[in-house]
Amino acid sequence: MSRKRQKEKTEKTNAEDETSRNAGQTLNEKLSAQTFDEYQCSGNVEIDFPGLCALLDMKDIPAVSTKQPASSTAETEGGDTEDGRSQINAAPFWSKPCLQVELEIEDPISVKNLKISGWRVDEQIARVLQKMLVSLSKLQSIQFWQAGLTDRMVISLMNTISLCSNLKAVTLEGNPLPEQSYHLLLSEDSTLTHLSLRNNRIGDEGARLIGLALSTARSANKNLLSLNLAFNSIGNAGAAHIAQGLRLNRALLCLSLSNNQIGDLGAAHLAEILSEFALTHEEVVERRKLLLEKTQASSLRVDSDHSLAGQLSSVPSSTSLSVSKGENKGKKKEALKKDEKPAANKENPKSNKRSSDMKVPQSKGSKLGSKEKLSPQEDKSGTALNEEVEAVEIVNPLLDESVQHRDGELFLPGNKTLTSLNLAGNRITEKSLPLFLTPLEMQGEGGGLLRLCLQRNRFPAECEIYVKIKERMTLTDPLKQTISEQTEEEGRGP
Numbered sequence: 001m002s003r004k005r006q007k008e009k010t011e012k013t014n015a016e017d018e019t020s021r022n023a024g025q026t027l028n029e030k031l032s033a034q035t036f037d038e039y040q041c042s043g044n045v046e047i048d049f050p051g052l053c054a055l056l057d058m059k060d061i062p063a064v065s066t067k068q069p070a071s072s073t074a075e076t077e078g079g080d081t082e083d084g085r086s087q088i089n090a091a092p093f094w095s096k097p098c099l100q101v102e103l104e105i106e107d108p109i110s111v112k113n114l115k116i117s118g119w120r121v122d123e124q125i126a127r128v129l130q131k132m133l134v135s136l137s138k139l140q141s142i143q144f145w146q147a148g149l150t151d152r153m154v155i156s157l158m159n160t161i162s163l164c165s166n167l168k169a170v171t172l173e174g175n176p177l178p179e180q181s182y183h184l185l186l187s188e189d190s191t192l193t194h195l196s197l198r199n200n201r202i203g204d205e206g207a208r209l210i211g212l213a214l215s216t217a218r219s220a221n222k223n224l225l226s227l228n229l230a231f232n233s234i235g236n237a238g239a240a241h242i243a244q245g246l247r248l249n250r251a252l253l254c255l256s257l258s259n260n261q262i263g264d265l266g267a268a269h270l271a272e273i274l275s276e277f278a279l280t281h282e283e284v285v286e287r288r289k290l291l292l293e294k295t296q297a298s299s300l301r302v303d304s305d306h307s308l309a310g311q312l313s314s315v316p317s318s319t320s321l322s323v324s325k326g327e328n329k330g331k332k333k334e335a336l337k338k339d340e341k342p343a344a345n346k347e348n349p350k351s352n353k354r355s356s357d358m359k360v361p362q363s364k365g366s367k368l369g370s371k372e373k374l375s376p377q378e379d380k381s382g383t384a385l386n387e388e389v390e391a392v393e394i395v396n397p398l399l400d401e402s403v404q405h406r407d408g409e410l411f412l413p414g415n416k417t418l419t420s421l422n423l424a425g426n427r428i429t430e431k432s433l434p435l436f437l438t439p440l441e442m443q444g445e446g447g448g449l450l451r452l453c454l455q456r457n458r459f460p461a462e463c464e465i466y467v468k469i470k471e472r473m474t475l476t477d478p479l480k481q482t483i484s485e486q487t488e489e490e491g492r493g494p
Helices: 002-038 045-055 082-088 123-133 151-161 181-186 204-214 236-246 264-272 281-313 315-324 329-369 376-380 382-391 430-442 464-476 485-489
Strands: 063-067 098-103 111-117 141-145 169-173 194-196 226-228 254-256 404-406 409-412 420-422 451-453
Touching: 002 045, 045 063, 045 098, 045 123, 123 151, 151 181, 169 181, 181 204, 204 236, 236 264, 264 430, 281 409, 430 464, 451 464
Parallel strands: 063 098, 111 141, 141 169, 169 194, 194 226, 226 254, 254 420, 420 451
Antiparallel strands: 098 111, 404 409
16 A cells, blocks of 8 residues: 555656646746846847847747948849849748848947848747847848748838838848738838839739829828839739829839839830829819918918017017006106107017017928928927928929919929839830830929830830930930940849
8 A cells, every 4th residue: 555655646746746847837938928028139139139039939049140241232222133033033942040130330239231031030030020120220221032021020010110210221022922011111101211122923903002102192202212113013004003103202213113014004104204294183182272271371370470479569568567566656657658658659660570580480481381381380499490391301292383274284294303213124115115205305404314224125126216215314324324235234223
């Protein structure tokens, strides 16, 4: 019996130990999760990244490879080279995970660029990156190439990017998204200036969402300078959506649509926005609304300035009267006479003078108001005025003073902000070339295309109109003055 009891006791002890171990593991997992949330990132990726991964109990933690800034920026900029085509069109491969870190200087917390290339990012890695990115105060760009990102990850990434003050460039290539969430990266409140979305199988629906993000009658992206949509599946309908987004966008400088499926119909839409075009009914209604708001705001400012000036002009007399209350009646009457006389004779001049003084900032506001609506309350602080100056750097094209009335329609000058358009490697024929040549010949000093790439389309290189377009571009394109014809034929993107 003693042996049996001893055996039962031993089994019970082992069971209790197992239960204790399981409870301990659960507790450790909870503590690890809490520690992850409370972890304070130092900005040193070599320390923070593996540390955060370990707190999530990850078994295979990707390595961190740190290097100084590369001398060549071709890969970073995502040029549409022929050599790059075979690489980005290759089947996805999942290499040994390695987070590549580029430093601005030798200081480990001076991270300038992060790159994930050819390995799948799972939910845990995405969570680590989100937490770590905010601490990288000098981070300027982040690149994902065939990283298997999902729509959910891109949405979370966009929310994190908004908290990174210096992060201006995002490369997301070889990452097809079922819900086509790319447009979230160029929303109206996005601070990104450079975005590359090559080889993502973006079709006409994705192009529609991107076009809406570029601009509508009521909103527009004001920060993005370059957009690379090369090596996708954008057709005529998609090109029309992109062209629609360029109608009222006055920020984008460089656009690449090379190596897509754009034919003559899509090319016609893109060429149309380069010269004057008629406003749609929706755009006309929005223009009238903006003009009305501008007029009302101007009227409110004038009324507010006059009211404030009137109050200020009465301050000296009221002050004198209140001071004189403590004096004897004779002095009080004398003081009253002294105060009443200048108040009667000089009230208007003072009022005019004060009103004139108040108009100094108001005149600045009025100048700004011609570009964008201002609030009279905002005129009262210098901080608000500075914010207004920044806000009106890009004028709403619907308020362009050069809008013309003709044949019962309103015509807006074409998009003169876009300086580089790459349509190489599409399905454009000779039929569309005159549509591009006409706006190019009409370009003056007010802006317009400096670079137009049309090679590798469905027309012969010796085509007369194409030769004229190239000659015209040679005069304006600063790059072609230093590069050879062979380089141009490679179809480099913006």
